[in-house]
Amino acid sequence: MSTRSESPSNASVLHQEMDDSFGWDTxxxxxxxxxxxxSSVVPMDFDTESRGGHNATGFIVDAEQGIVLSNRHVMAPGPSYHKGTFFNNQEIHLQPHYYDPxxxxxxxxxxxxxxKGIVPVAIRLAPEKARSGLPVRVIGNDSNEKMSVLQGELSQLDRNAPNYNRDGDECYKDFNTFYFQSATSSSGGSSGSPxxxxxxxxxxLQAGGRADTASNFFLPLDRVKYALDYIRRGAVPxxxxxxxxxxxINHTDAERRGLEREAxxxxxxxxxxxxxxxIVKKILASGPADGCLAIGDIVITANATAIHGFVELAQILDSSIGSSVCFRVFRNSQFVTVSVDVHDLHCFMPSKFLKIGGRILHDLSIHHALCASxxxxxxxxTGSDNVFIPQRECHQRNVIYAINNRPTPNLEALMDVLxxxxxxETVLVHVKNYxxxxxxAVFATSCxxxxxxxxxxxxxxxxxxxxxxxxxxxxxxxRISRPAQLAEAPIASDSAVVDLCRDMKAADLGEKSHIAAIKQxxxxxxxxxxxxxxxxxxxxHTGCGLVVDARRGLIVCPTDVVSNPxxxxxxxFGGVLRTPATVAxxxxxxxxxxxxxxxxxIADGLLDFTIVGSSIVPADGVDAxxxxxxxxxxxVLFSTMIAGLELAKTxxxxxxxxxSTSCGLCFNQRFFNIEVFTVAGGTTTTDPSFGAVCDDDGTIRGLYIGLPKCAHDEKHCGLVGIDISLMLPIITRLLGSDATPDCVRTLDVEYEHLSFAKAGxxxxxxxxxxxxxxxxxxARAFLKVTKVIKVRPAETAQLEVGDIVLRANGKTVSQMADIACFYGGDSADLSIIRRGKEMALSVPTSPHVGFNTRRVVFWAGVYxxxxxxxxxxxxxxVASQVHSFFYDAGTPYAQGAGHYDVFVTDVGGTPVNTLDDAVRVVKQLKSKTAQEFNECVAxxxxxxxxxMPGLDVTVGATKLTGEKVVEAIRTNDHYLPAWQLTRGPCIEDEWVYELL
Known part of the structure; x- marks a missing residue:
């Protein structure tokens, strides 16, 4: 392989002539x-890189201008921020100035x-010195260990670019360049090492390697040195x-394809x-080479210059933007001359994106296009979110081709549609897997x-x-009063919706009246x-629920369907009418x-059934x-994914x-002290997901639902029956008030049945x-305390493990519902058996709040x-009322603290006990230059x-075990501004998004 030698710059260069005393040891x-x-942090998915953080290496190539060379995958093509640590442990913020397309x-x-305290010098780029057998050293931060030195020698200099696909996941791939190969056994952290x-x-330049062997791949520096000359002048290469x-391919392979050396x-x-x-390996359809070059063409010359490597080809292409290149190629046993236009490569790398929630939309890059041809x-x-483009409708190898039947060839066209x-408003999104x-696929969605x-x-x-x-x-x-949207058709007048619903109601008249009502x-x-x-x-999440009062618009459903507030x-409704709802x-x-x-x-007369008041709540009250x-x-009227609705008498x-329905490792909702029923024959219907249970006269007696799945156990819990009597106290309160009824109180213990035979x-x-x-x-059993969930002060009366509860508030305890929940009252008068003696206790009840969260604060990547x-x-x-259970990858909190499921107790040395405290501190820590910085970048x-705008902040927290930790993070108010979601006290209140 021939290389082009360019004169070195006049900048400070580290170079020393060899003498007898000099060697590798110095x-x-x-x-x-x-x-x-x-240290690189990527807060957003973009193009070929995913969000996250990693450590790598760079080296100074111009000390006077402060230019550091590293890998493209270290910088990442999307938004990112970086920090460089020098040998004396001084940290400097790095500007992601340029990456090669x-x-x-x-x-x-x-x-x-x-x-301060260090005088760096530049390492000279010498691509012309590369030769097979050259002894080399890779000096960097192998495995994030400072100044690791790995030895080897250059072996293969004409290796094609490696394929970095991991387990089928698509990631960055280089092309149209040679790579060097050497057995240096370098690993993560060495990326970007000289x-x-x-x-x-x-x-x-160290670029990659194989995890299962000692082989490593180095990028030649010919085009790096070419680009550096432009960067020094403040220009884009x-x-x-x-x-x-x-x-x-080698000459022997070329001869197999019919190309004789003499010819x-x-x-x-x-x-x-x-x-x-x-040889031509791949050509993009509709590109400048399409119809000019052909797959399998062997390149002989370009603009009358012999082409036998990638360096010569790149030099010609980079100097011919906006013009054409005359190629002489060998095709089908003959030599052919073709002319190909050359485009600007930077135009095919996305430099703009639209962020909607967690979804990121950007132009398809040349990397993904070439990968999929x-x-x-x-x-x-790109990105993960279900708000605008649901995850189930498409995956991250999908490209939007049209919205509302209007083509979207690029991001600008898509934004014009939006x-x-x-x-x-419902829109149709047309996507293809590239x-x-x-x-x-074509699916309907809305923002x-x-x-x-x-x-x-x-x-x-x-x-x-x-x-x-x-x-x-x-x-x-x-905001106007209008009938709900037609779910299946893209366009429908209100009158068409009304007519369709009335036709469906007429078709249901042949059924028993209560079955038709439940079906609706x-x-x-x-x-x-x-x-x-x-x-x-x-x-x-998707699933089914049951309308319990159409006049008030109240629905009950499994928590597995709506668990996140x-x-x-x-x-x-009936596959026809669709309307928004709030989590009451x-x-x-x-x-x-x-x-x-x-x-x-909902138009008058379309949903005129009323269940609560005549079918669910008994005439003599909830207690009956x-x-x-x-x-x-x-x-049981089952709702199935395949057959719709099925009726089963059992x-x-x-x-x-x-x-319990969850393990100790996950923090989703955990249910206990609940008695469920099963039906004869189990769930014999086709793939049931929900069932409404009624008796012969149509009275709703319960729901047949699936329990929430544990995050660490994929076993399906099956469907169980929940008595409607357990839900009536909340239903009646929701129907009687617009405020959220945080009225459930418990004794903070778990129970189990103890048979009469063992109770003696x-x-x-x-x-x-x-x-x-x-x-x-x-009944043939008592209820015995098996676990105390929350230990109370010694002076406060509390149940103990082994206690048998006989009566609660004067009523004999014969089933779990008698003692599991209390609706009102600060205490419960109990009669229990403890250590063989019957005794009376007045035990304070504890409110169960939190599952109706009305506020979420996001700061530095943590929720x-x-x-x-x-x-x-x-x-x-419980060290404070500020709990952190989740943080996003590629954020300051993920990189600096990394602790979740903790109680935050102080931020920046300021004590934090409530969310109001946290918001007040976050606002005080907000950079005053964030808006000015954004305007300057624009x-x-x-x-x-x-x-970048941000501060170094300490975060004090207490783990659930009581262990205290203090970590330091660097906030980023530009890419990750703080915000909060708040919701009012009423059940119909919507969430409000606010930047802090």
């Missing part, structure tokens, strides 16, 4: 001030005036492309001293009124930073969380949630409601107690047993909220430093 001392340990190298900048010879000159990929030499090829030729067309979907779309364009952020980000070529501004599209909807009352629910909360993350919920209440003890929709959005008895005949086969050892007598049987004839019941149950002590103003 090399580390000479280079240590030139090596920079780089294709090759794996990038340049950072720092302000030389910020360095590969130096004995004179201390860099002959290559020209980079040309034909949207084609070439690969290198190639006559056509202008250079054979002597070379190892092979270039598809034209550069469409808008790629300018005409209002929030909550790995297989036959895999396409809710509240999202975390809707911004347009643009990269500044002058600095490498990204500026942002509000997106003017997706305007708020006009079963609705489909779609829940998409805005952010993590209450131990639940961003996953989209920040969920954006839509409800579909999440029961803290039982696996049911309650939703509220606006009944005025009885649970289903074993052997009682019931009718009997209650048994009852059992659920003690605990001091129970036959008289005690007879009292229980008189209340419930089928803060008041501790919910599951956390309180597992915590040794104006392409240059910065001498890589410092």
């Amino acid at each position: 090399l580390q001392d000479r280079l240590r001030n030139s090596i920079v340990s780089i 294709v090759h794996d190298f990038s340049f950072f900048r720092y302000d030389p005036a910020e360095l 590969v130096v010879d004995i004179e201390g000159d860099a002959v290559a 020209p980079r040309g492309t034909m949207q084609a990929v070439f690969t290198h 190639a030499v006559q056509e202008g090829a250079c054979i002597e001293g070379t190892t092979g030729v270039l 598809v034209p550069i067309f469409g808008v790629k979907i 300018y005409d779309v209002r929030r909550e 790995d297989d364009l036959r895999d396409e 809710p009124v509240v999202t975390l952020s809707t911004m347009v980000y643009t990269r500044s070529l002058a600095t490498g930073f990204w500026s942002f501004k509000d997106f003017d599209g997706l305007a708020a909807p006009e 009352a079963i609705v489909h629910i779609d829940a998409r969380p805005l952010c993590p909360a209450d131990g639940h993350y961003r996953g989209q 920040t969920s954006h919920v839509t409800v579909t 209440y999440v029961h803290p003890m039982y696996p049911v949630s309650f939703l509220k929709y606006d009944p005025t959005l 409601a009885k649970p289903l008895a074993t052997g009682e005949s019931i009718t 009997v209650v086969s048994g009852r059992r107690t659920i003690s 050892a605990y001091g129970a007598t036959s008289a005690h047993a007879n009292a229980v049987v008189q209340e419930t004839p089928d 803060l909220q008041e501790p919910h019941a599951q956390v309180i149950q597992q915590a040794t002590c 104006a392409n103003e240059r910065f001498s430093s890589g410092r």
Whole structure:
């Protein structure tokens, strides 16, 4: 391989002539001030890189201007921020100045005036010195160990670019360049290290390696040195492309393809001293090479210059942008001359994206297009979020081709479409999998009124930073009373919706009246969380629920469907009408949630059934409601994913107690002290997901639902029956008030059944047993305390493990519902058996709040909220009312603190006990220059430093075990501004997003 030698710069260069006393043992001392340990944080998914943090290496190539060379994948093409640590442990903020569109190298900048106590010198780039067998050293931060020195020698100099795919996941790939190979056994942290010879000159750049062998891959420095000359002048290196990929083959392989050496030499090829030729491997459709070059073409010359390596090809392409290149190629046993236009490669790298919630939309890059061999067309979907583009509808290899039947060839076209779309307005999104364009889908979605952020980000070529501004599209909807939207059709008048619903009602008249009413009352629910909360993350959930009062718009559903209180919920009636709903209440003890929709959005007469008041609540009140008895005949109207609704007549086969539905490792909702029923034959219907249980006269007696799944146990819990009597206290309160009824109180213990046969050892007598049987004839057990969830002060009365509860507030305890929950009252008067003696206690009840969270604060990457019941149950002590259970990857908190499921007790030395305290401190810590910085980046103003708006802050926290920790983080108010979601006290109040 021939190389082009360029004269070195006049900048400070580390170079020493060899003498008899010089050797490898002194090399580390000479280079240590030139090596920079780089800590990179990528807060957003973008193009080929995912959010997260990593450590790598860079080295100084210009000390006067503060230019550091490293890898492209270290910088990442999207928003990122970086910190460099020098040998004396001084930290400097690095500016992500430039990354090559294709090759794996990038340049950072720092302000030389910020360095104290160290005088760095530049390592000279010497690509011309690379040769097979050259002894080299890789000096960097291997495995993040400072100044590791690995030895080896250059072996293969004409290796094609490596493939970095991991387990089928698509990631960055280099192309149209040689790579060097060496067995240096370097690992993570070495990326960006200089590969130096004995004179201390860099002959290559560490880029990657194989995890299963000692092989490592180095990037040649020819195009790096070319780009550095432009960077020093403050210019962007020209980079040309034909949207084609070439690969290198040896001369023997070329001869197998019919190319004789003598004929190639006559056509202008250079054979002597070379190892092979270039061949066309891939051409993008609709690109400049499409129809000119062909797959398998062997390149002989370009513009009459012999091409036998990638360096010569790159030189010609980079100098021919906007013009054409004349190629002489060997094709099908003959030589052909073709002319190919050269485009600007920078134009095919996305430098703008639209962020809607957690979703990031940007132009399809040339990397992804070449990987999948598809034209550069469409808008790629990146990031994780379910608010606007649900995860289940598409994955991150999908490209949006059209919205509302309007083509979206690029991001600008997509934003033009969204300018005409209002929030909550249904749009059709046409997506294709760019790995297989036959895999396409069209789905309907809408953007809710509240999202975390809707911004347009643009990269500044002058600095490498990204500026942002509000997106003017997706305007708020006009709030008018109108019928709900038609769910399945893209366009339908209100009258068409009304007619369709009335036709469906007429078709139901042949059924029994109560079955028809229940059929109308079963609705489909779609829940998409805005952010993590209450131990639940961003996953989209769908399922069914039951309307319990159409006049008030109240729905009950399994908690497994709506578990996150920040969920954006839509409800579909009969597959026809769709309307938004709010999370009215999440029961803290039982696996049911309650939703509220606006009944005025439903046209009069379409949903005229009323269940509560005539079918659910007994005439003599809530207390008269009885649970289903074993052997009682019931009718279950199942909702299935395949067959729709199915009717099953059966009997209650048994009852059992659920003690816990989650392990100690996860912090989603944990249910206990609940008795459920099962039906004869189990769930024999086709894939049931929900069931409404009624008796022969149509009275709703319960729900047949699935229990929430444990995050660490994928076993399905099956469906169980929940008595409607357990839900009535909350239903009646929701119907009687607009305020959230945080009225559930407990004794902070868990119970289990203790058979009469064993109870004698605990001091129970036959008289005690007879009292229980008189209340419930089928009962054959007492309720015994098995666990104390929260230890109370010694002076406060409390139940103990082993206590048998006989009566509560004067009523005999015969079933779990008698003692599990209390609705009102600060204490409960109990009669118990403790250590063989019957005694009376007045035990204070504890409120169960937190599962109806009304506020979430996001700061430095961590989500803060008041501790919910599951956390309180597992915590040794509750150190504050500010709980952190989740943080995002690629954020300051993830990189600096890394502790979750903790109580935050102080921030920046200021004590924090409530969310109000946290918000007040966060506002005080907000950088005063954040807005000015964003405006300067948008104006392409240059910065001498890589410092971004933010502060170094300590965070004190207490783990659930009581262990105290203090960590230091660096906030970033530019890419990760603090915000909060708040919601009012009423059940119909919407969430409000606010930047702090």
